[in-house]
Amino acid sequence: MELALLERLNAERAARRATILVTEIGSGRQRLVTPAEAPSDPLAERLAEGFRTGRSALVDLGNERVFLTVQVPSPRLVITGAVHISQALVPMATGAGFDVTIVDPRTAFATPERFPGVDLRAEWPEVVLPELALDPFTAVAALTHDPKIDDGMLAEALARGCFYVGALGSRRTHATRVERLAGLGVSREDLARIHAPIGLDIGAVSPAEIAVSILAEVIGVLRRRPAAREQAA
Template identity: 65%
Template structure:
């Protein structure tokens, strides 16, 4: 690999931005594709699929055959609320390969004893989230049922382009939430991105079942749709 391409690839990785090294198998020519150059690339459809799956591999036929070396940031879950659902979600997220951080200013709940092997930040979301650093490969999950805690976090997740933003609560609760978020200046296009009631509709009742439904919906958002930066409409 050319040194300049390697340097650029390492810089993208350090900044948690996706990139693909394209190697033409017939000639050995290489180029680095980022979300900014994705739309104009002749392999854009294959590149988008590779960024959604995170898998490297060969694409194309004959002289156009190329190998895609895919570098995508590991997906993360930023969970607002140190609640029972969060306790059930933590081991599931670990098995699925997601890094997870829990944010909750209520120090009685946000403890290492309740969440072993999970990063717990006992601060308000507006204080903690800048340190966490939301990005398009992060899912923002709000579970406290407290507007003072959940809604600033939801706003931050939408503004950061998180690939998934979801909130616990009934349709009636969510309708009132949307009114408050709209009053904060969020437009309808952003508000429509919130998954609520959160999780796939599988009839989940217990915290464990709700956690399964949430994680399944998160995985679907990442693998079927992908972060907004790699969707076709992002280039429009």
């Protein structure tokens, strides 16, 4: 691999941006493709599939065979609320390959005893958001029912293009939430992206069942999203 190409690949990886390295098997020529460049590429359809699934593949382009080396950052799940649902959701999400972070300034709930081995931030969202660096490979689940904790995280998640943004609460609760966020300057188009009530409608009742519905919805959005959504903001 040429040094310039390797440096660009490493820079994209460090910035948590998706890329696909296209290698022509016969000639050995290589090029790097980003999600923004993919639609105009001769391999547009296969590149879109690679960005969506995260899977590398050997493909045919006329008489030429090329190998697509897909680099997609590990998905993250940021949860506001160290609540019972979170206790059930964390081990499932971790097992599904997500890096999980919990944000909750309420130190009575956000304790290592309740969330062992988890990236736990017992601080207000506005304090930790610069460090979290939300991006299009991050899902955000707001589970506290407390606007002082959830709203700032939701607004930032929408602004940063997180692939999934969900919030706990009834439709009436969400309608009030939408008005609050609109008052903060969030556009109606972005507000429509919030999954609320959060999770798939499977009739979930217990915290564990609600956690299952949330993770299922997050994975569904992750695997079905358009490739263009994977371009980091």
